[in-house]
Amino acid sequence: MNELNNNRFDHCHECIISIEDVSFYYENKTPVIQNLNFKIFERDFVGLIGSNGAGKSTLLKMLVGLIKPVSGNIRLFDQPISEFRDWDRIGYVPQKNAMNPFFPATVKEIVLSGLYGKKKMFKRLTKRELEKCDDSLQALGIEKLAHRRIGNLSGGQQQRAFLARALINNPDLLILDEPMVGIDAETQESFFHMIQHMHKQHNITFLMVSHDVDMMYSYLGHEAIHTSGKLKFYVKHSHDLEDCVETDLTHSLKGFIKGEALKI
Amino acid sequence: MDLDIFLFPFFQKTLFVGFLIGIVAPLIGVFIVLRRLSMIGDALSHVSIAGVALGFIIEVYPLALGIVFALIASFAIEKLRKAYPSYAELSIAIIMSGGIAFASVLFTSGKGFNINVQDYLFGSIVALNTADIWIVFAVTLIVITFVVISYKELFLVTLDEDAASVSGLSTRLYNILITTLTALVISVVIKIVGALLVSALITIPVACSLVVGKSFRHTMWMAIIFSEIAMMGGLIIAGIWNFAPGGTVVLLSIALLMLSFLFSRKKSL
Numbered sequence: 255m256n257e258l259n260n261n262r263f264d265h266c267h268e269c270i271i272s273i274e275d276v277s278f279y280y281e282n283k284t285p286v287i288q289n290l291n292f293k294i295f296e297r298d299f300v301g302l303i304g305s306n307g308a309g310k311s312t313l314l315k316m317l318v319g320l321i322k323p324v325s326g327n328i329r330l331f332d333q334p335i336s337e338f339r340d341w342d343r344i345g346y347v348p349q350k351n352a353m354n355p356f357f358p359a360t361v362k363e364i365v366l367s368g369l370y371g372k373k374k375m376f377k378r379l380t381k382r383e384l385e386k387c388d389d390s391l392q393a394l395g396i397e398k399l400a401h402r403r404i405g406n407l408s409g410g411q412q413q414r415a416f417l418a419r420a421l422i423n424n425p426d427l428l429i430l431d432e433p434m435v436g437i438d439a440e441t442q443e444s445f446f447h448m449i450q451h452m453h454k455q456h457n458i459t460f461l462m463v464s465h466d467v468d469m470m471y472s473y474l475g476h477e478a479i480h481t482s483g484k485l486k487f488y489v490k491h492s493h494d495l496e497d498c499v500e501t502d503l504t505h506s507l508k509g510f511i512k513g514e515a516l517k518i
Numbered sequence: 519m520d521l522d523i524f525l526f527p528f529f530q531k532t533l534f535v536g537f538l539i540g541i542v543a544p545l546i547g548v549f550i551v552l553r554r555l556s557m558i559g560d561a562l563s564h565v566s567i568a569g570v571a572l573g574f575i576i577e578v579y580p581l582a583l584g585i586v587f588a589l590i591a592s593f594a595i596e597k598l599r600k601a602y603p604s605y606a607e608l609s610i611a612i613i614m615s616g617g618i619a620f621a622s623v624l625f626t627s628g629k630g631f632n633i634n635v636q637d638y639l640f641g642s643i644v645a646l647n648t649a650d651i652w653i654v655f656a657v658t659l660i661v662i663t664f665v666v667i668s669y670k671e672l673f674l675v676t677l678d679e680d681a682a683s684v685s686g687l688s689t690r691l692y693n694i695l696i697t698t699l700t701a702l703v704i705s706v707v708i709k710i711v712g713a714l715l716v717s718a719l720i721t722i723p724v725a726c727s728l729v730v731g732k733s734f735r736h737t738m739w740m741a742i743i744f745s746e747i748a749m750m751g752g753l754i755i756a757g758i759w760n761f762a763p764g765g766t767v768v769l770l771s772i773a774l775l776m777l778s779f780l781f782s783r784k785k786s787l
Binding site: 315318 | 552554670671673674676677678680681682683684685686687727728731732733734735736737
């Protein structure tokens with residue numbers, strides 16, 4: 255199974271994340287991640303499942319450059335991670351409990367902050383960028399919540415705000431770190447449906463860490479394509495999807511949310 | 519009651535310095551409080567008075583040494599935080615007691631007896647000289663410029679450090695900058711409110727504005743407004759009735775905190 259994934263011959267799809275023989279351990283302790291090899295290709299949907307302490311967070315932290323692997327290499331969009339600078343190609347939805355719930359920012363301020371990373375000091379946001387923010391809010395059906403404080407919203411609404419932030423740069427890769435923790439089952443389901451819709455209709459690659467095995471199974475199948483230690487990777491490849499790709503994410507998400515009458 | 523106090527140049531100076539401090543303390547305080555570092559102000563101020571005491575003894579400008587000490591302490595806290603990663607508050611407790619221990623030894627040794635310790639612990643409205651005013655003015659300019667220029671980066675780092683790193687920001691750099699500026703602000707605030715109460719000035723107006731703030735920007739502005747009301751009101755009351763200025767300002771800001779809770783009871787934090 256390993257071989258299959260690593261040597262998969264793929265001309266037309268760019269390698270989005272390449273994990274090459276990566277190991278990680280904290281001082282003198284048993285390795286958290288050992289000799290991990292895995293590649294994520296364009297428009298793959300990768301579900302990463304593992305029990306507590308399996309190294310999910312550690313792996314995510316390495317993939318976004320927060321910590322360095324003890325050995326091995328990581329490449330993002332075919333560049334070594336140390337040289338990678340196009341961070342706006344990656345949308346990141348943090349764990350709900352990573353954020354201070356009393357943070358006094360409004361939904362709009364949070365969504366706009368998705369643009370801050372690439373803005374130079376002194377530069378103000380342009381009209382075009384403010385429109386992007388409105389698009390992003392509308393896409394997720396939370397435009398009415400724009401001026402509400404994030405802490406006063408429900409878990410599902412908060413998670414949508416963070417997804418809107420991640421989408422504001424039209425990312426090629428979306429990383430979701432346990433996006434469903436602390437959200438009720440019904441909202442979880444509609445959130446996951448929305449993610450699936452984005453995957454099916456758009457050219458976005460997904461890496462999603464989750465505890466919720468059932469939801470992953472239902473979309474990605476029961477068979478892990480790769481196992482390393484306690485980490486399990488479930489993948490839906492782009493060639494399993496229809497080609498029809500919509501270009502306007504905002505428009506298509508709006509349509510989707512309307513059609514499904516999704517609960518926020 | 520002594521209204522003549524407004525005619526004295528020393529009191530006018532105090533009001534001016536109070537006004538500047540009323541802006542910078544909550545401005546840096548917003549970021550400190552939201553990053554759950556409220557106690558850092560106490561630690562830095564206690565170390566800073568050790569510097570002030572040493573300044574008196576070796577006859578170097580005390581405020582300057584206070585600033586140097588606070589800066590060193592801010593870096594020590596960051597280092598200790600790494601040594602005890604899950605006990606951030608431990609590093610603050612160590613630095614705080616270390617600072618006050620050093621200060622107490624200095625204050626009671628040899629020449630230290632000549633220092634008016636009370637001024638540094640509880641603050642004083644008569645203790646300002648021209649150099650102090652210039653330093654407060656410079657620190658105010660630096661902090662305002664920093665917050666205006668890097669508002670976006672500060673917002674990101676304060677909201678969620680991981681997400682900030684993913685968008686390509688050096689969170690380490692901003693952590694160091696925030697702590698350094700906090701050390702600067704604390705050292706200059708000590709003169710007026712005293713080391714024991716400095717952190718109240720950084721945290722209480724922010725606590726008020728967190729209750730009423732509608733957005734992040736609004737919260738920052740409200741923190742400054744609360745802080746100015748408490749500062750100006752407190753200094754004037756202290757001047758007229760001859761109270762300790764630090765205590766008066768802090769009590770007034772706690773009163774404001776209670777009022778803001780009363781007026782927005784439906785909102786829960």
